[in-house]
Amino acid sequence: MVTAASSSAAPVSLGVEVGGLRLQNPVMPASGTFAEGLARVMDLNRLGAFVTKTITREFRAGNPVPRVCETTEGLINSIGIPSKGLDYFRDNVVPFYRAYSPPLVVSISAPTVDGFASMARDLTIPGVAAIEANISCPNIEEDGRSFAMEPRLTEAVTAAMRRATALPLWVKLTPNTGDIVAVARAAEAGGADAVVVANTILAMRIDTETFRPKLGNVLGGLSGPAVKPIALRMVYQCADKLAIPVIGCGGIATAEDAVEFMLAGARAVQVGTTTFVRPMAMIEIIDGLAAFCARRGIADVNALVGAVVDGNAAPEEAEALL
Amino acid sequence: MLQSLETRSAWTANDAPVSDVETIVLSHEAVNDEYRHLVLRAGRPATLAAPGQFFHLLCPASGQDKPYLRRPMSTYKADPEAGTLEFLYKIAGLGTRALTTLKPGDSFRVLGPLGVGFTLDDSWRSIVVLGRGVGLATLAPLAEAAARKGIGVTAILSARRPDLVMSAERFAAIGADVRPVLDSDGSSAPENVRAILGSLAREGRADAIFTCGSNRLFRLAKDFATEQGIAGQVALEQQMACGLGMCFCCVRKFEVDGELVDKRVCWDGPVFDLKEATSW
Numbered sequence: 320m321v322t323a324a325s326s327s328a329a330p331v332s333l334g335v336e337v338g339g340l341r342l343q344n345p346v347m348p349a350s351g352t353f354a355e356g357l358a359r360v361m362d363l364n365r366l367g368a369f370v371t372k373t374i375t376r377e378f379r380a381g382n383p384v385p386r387v388c389e390t391t392e393g394l395i396n397s398i399g400i401p402s403k404g405l406d407y408f409r410d411n412v413v414p415f416y417r418a419y420s421p422p423l424v425v426s427i428s429a430p431t432v433d434g435f436a437s438m439a440r441d442l443t444i445p446g447v448a449a450i451e452a453n454i455s456c457p458n459i460e461e462d463g464r465s466f467a468m469e470p471r472l473t474e475a476v477t478a479a480m481r482r483a484t485a486l487p488l489w490v491k492l493t494p495n496t497g498d499i500v501a502v503a504r505a506a507e508a509g510g511a512d513a514v515v516v517a518n519t520i521l522a523m524r525i526d527t528e529t530f531r532p533k534l535g536n537v538l539g540g541l542s543g544p545a546v547k548p549i550a551l552r553m554v555y556q557c558a559d560k561l562a563i564p565v566i567g568c569g570g571i572a573t574a575e576d577a578v579e580f581m582l583a584g585a586r587a588v589q590v591g592t593t594t595f596v597r598p599m600a601m602i603e604i605i606d607g608l609a610a611f612c613a614r615r616g617i618a619d620v621n622a623l624v625g626a627v628v629d630g631n632a633a634p635e636e637a638e639a640l641l
Numbered sequence: 642m643l644q645s646l647e648t649r650s651a652w653t654a655n656d657a658p659v660s661d662v663e664t665i666v667l668s669h670e671a672v673n674d675e676y677r678h679l680v681l682r683a684g685r686p687a688t689l690a691a692p693g694q695f696f697h698l699l700c701p702a703s704g705q706d707k708p709y710l711r712r713p714m715s716t717y718k719a720d721p722e723a724g725t726l727e728f729l730y731k732i733a734g735l736g737t738r739a740l741t742t743l744k745p746g747d748s749f750r751v752l753g754p755l756g757v758g759f760t761l762d763d764s765w766r767s768i769v770v771l772g773r774g775v776g777l778a779t780l781a782p783l784a785e786a787a788a789r790k791g792i793g794v795t796a797i798l799s800a801r802r803p804d805l806v807m808s809a810e811r812f813a814a815i816g817a818d819v820r821p822v823l824d825s826d827g828s829s830a831p832e833n834v835r836a837i838l839g840s841l842a843r844e845g846r847a848d849a850i851f852t853c854g855s856n857r858l859f860r861l862a863k864d865f866a867t868e869q870g871i872a873g874q875v876a877l878e879q880q881m882a883c884g885l886g887m888c889f890c891c892v893r894k895f896e897v898d899g900e901l902v903d904k905r906v907c908w909d910g911p912v913f914d915l916k917e918a919t920s921w
Contacts, residue, residue: 356885356908359659360752372887380903386890387882389709389735394882401889401903543709595710595883596699598661598752 331612332619333605335367337564337587338513339487340422340449342367345620346577346605349542349568349591350426350451350491351398355415360598365605366421367587371412373426373453375402376438383535388524393543393570394592395522397536400428400456405441413446422448424489430459436479439488449487452480455495455518467493467518470505477509489566491515494546494553503557503565515566515589516554520546543592544570551583558584558625572600574607581623659885661752662687664726666743673804675731676775677741678717683726687751690719690726692782693758693876693912697884698728699750703742711752712736713881713907715779715853719754726751729778729807755884756911759783759874765792765848769841770812771834771862773799776854777807779876783851788815792848795841797822799829799858818846831861838865847871856921863915873915879906894919 333344347368348357354372357363382399389395402408408425416423425447429435439450454466454476466472467490477490490506492499494517503514519540524533532538550569558565567585571577572593580588593600612620664681672678687696697711718727730737743749761768761783768787770780777798784794796812801824812819820837822829838861841847847869852862853876866873879891886908894901895917904910904917 352883352887354885354887356883356887360661360885372889381889381892384890384892385880386892387710387880387888391707392709394709396882396888396890398889401892595888598883598885 331609331617332621333609333612335587335621337368337566338449338489338511340368340424342587343421344605344608345581345585345587346601346608347421347424347566347587347589348594348601349589350453351396352591352594355412357594357598361602363419364421365602367605368422368424368448369416369419370424370451370589371408371426373400373402373428374405374408374438375400375428376405376434376441378402378404385533385535388533388539390522390524390541390543391545393541393545394595395524395534395539395541396519397534397539399536405438409442409444413444417446424449424451426451426453426491428453428456430457432458432460432476432479435476436483439480439486440483443484443486447486449489449512450480450484451489451491451515452476453491453518455491455493465493465495467491467502468496470498470501473502474505474509477506477511481510487512489513489515491518491568492553492557493518494549494569495521499553500556500560503561507561507563511563513564513566513586514557514561515568516557516585517550517569520549542570544572546570547572547576551579554580554585555583555627571604572597574604574611577604577608578611578623581620582625582627584625584627586621586624658686659753659755660686661750664749664751666745666747666749667725668745669741669743672729672807675805676807677730677732677737679728679730679740679743681726681728681749681751682724683751684724685721687726687753688719688721688724690716690754691758692716692786693779693874694754694756695884695907695911696726696728696751696753697755697881698736698740699752700736700739701742701747701749703739706735706739708736708739710736710882711884712740713755713878713884713911715876715911716754716782717778718782729775731775752884756907757909759786759851759876759912761787761790761792762849762872763790767793767795767846767848769795769797769838769847769850770817771797771799771838771850771852771858773829773855773858774805775807776852776858776876779853780851781808781811784812784817785815788817793846794818795820795846797834797837799823799834799855801825831857834858834861835865842869849873850915851875852915859915859918860920863918866915874912875915875918876912877906877910877918877921879911881907883907893921
């Protein structure tokens with residue numbers, strides 16, 4: 320194992336402040352790719368934070384199978400947010416994470432503005448450190464359009480949650496929108512403490528033998544290394560225009576990927592689909608980040624944030640460091 | 642009756658944590674046109690896998706075949722003394738096709754052991770295992786575990802042709818009563834299998850029934866267990882992504898208290914009570 324301590328340089332500080340939370344390092348799971356099962360594989364206390372699979376207030380069965388299909392360097396999923404509901408989560412899942420030190424971020428979804436607000440309120444309980452609002456889901460009050468497709472809906476739902484909870488509020492954006500920067504600014508205006516950029520990209524595959532879609536729900540969301548350059552571009556665009564932190568998410572598989580997202584402006588990163596292939600990936604990325612910083616003589620990982628050298632993102636810091 | 646959850650865990654759960662083990666291929670042989678037998682040096686804790694548990698295999702990329710996800714595969718044999726782990730698989734798609742390129746000496750990652758395996762009740766004196774094709778690979782370690790506990794085994798091995806009857810020698814080696822049934826001579830027909838099961842029940846040699854590998858045999862086993870009022874278990878397959886209960890892609894429908902509910906094959910199974918499992 321490579322750690323900062325094994326290098327001749329001074330130990331690297333990996334701690335970051337993200338949207339109201341102090342994290343011991345900038346690496347956390349992406350919602351939907353993490354659950355209690357990972358405790359059988361790794362020491363969960365190593366992670367920067369925990370982010371749960373999205374929960375809804377009521378029980379949800381989820382979508383018909385097949386729920387995933389492979390594609391080149393990636394995965395298309397349409398799981399459909401199966402959820403045992405808020406009460407089950409509060410009584411069974413929150414207590415599980417009390418045994419661990421990283422903060423618990425709870426991903427929520429609802430079909431209405433009030434639904435989001437009431438879930439944020441009802442999850443403002445001991446053991447929950449922050450709310451991540453998955454606003455990529457359809458809004459039944461707006462003909463099923465996703466909240467995160469439009470700045471107006473994003474600001475409205477964020478503001479409603481902001482009034483409902485004092486917990487740090489992260490808003491996870493969808494890449495399936497014409498102007499993600501406008502949506503990110505709307506989340507900030509609504510009172511978000513951070514934005515997560517971004518959710519999966521709408522996609523599909525068709526079986527050429529049967530002529531049928533490869534997913535039970537026909538359309539799904541693409542994730543994995545295939546989406547990384549797109550997510551990175553979106554992080555870069557958003558970070559430049561926001562005062563609140565951006566959390567990068569999309570195809571991060573290695574420490575170099577995490578560095579790339581931080582250079583683009585991400586204060587922290589979420590690792591998702593890669594965990595399905597390499598269950599220890601998050602630990603490898605944490606160790607790899609420390610090793611990268613040590614190798615480059617960077618004492619504090621925060622120095623990477625926005626340090627891409629292009630005249631827009633903190634050029635004076637970048638020159639000093641790189 | 643199936644045992645309580647505590648007893649079930651005592652048999653199936655390994656205290657050893659799940660690990661992503663870098664194994665070395667010791668041998669990789671074609672059993673016939675369709676099946677391959679893969680033997681790995683894996684060491685502990687992987688080789689502590691209980692019958693019915695599975696591993697998540699990181700198949701190598703090969704030519705046009707570049708599987709992104711791992712592939713779940715049930716344990717054919719786990720020998721903690723020898724430090725070896727074995728799989729018997731059928732070439733069924735991109736992942737298993739890529740797997741066939743592994744050569745002795747290659748290194749290869751397997752995550753496991755995963756999932757809930759078979760349960761054996763100390764009160765049983767004689768069990769029936771009923772499987773087809775590569776499903777027999779999953780049942781072979783169970784039969785051996787039963788023999789170690791002094792439980793008699795009748796193995797009904799279904800296949801298309803005599804050369805596709807898998808693992809007959811492993812069942813025979815533990816003293817099982819081996820009954821091959823074939824499509825080629827018609828003996829695999831449901832009425833004949835039902836007749837065999839009926840006679841075993843009359844002889845008091847069916848305290849429980851276990852099945853894997855065929856929906857038709859699953860239905861026969863389920864009906865038989867219901868008629869006889871005996872316990873039964875089925876090892877199920879489903880397309881998986883994470884293998885650790887996180888992604889909810891490998892769900893199937895189960896009958897619980899009169900309702901159809903989704904359960905995760907990787908986490909709640911892959912071995913399930915026949916009473917709850919439904920036809921596929």
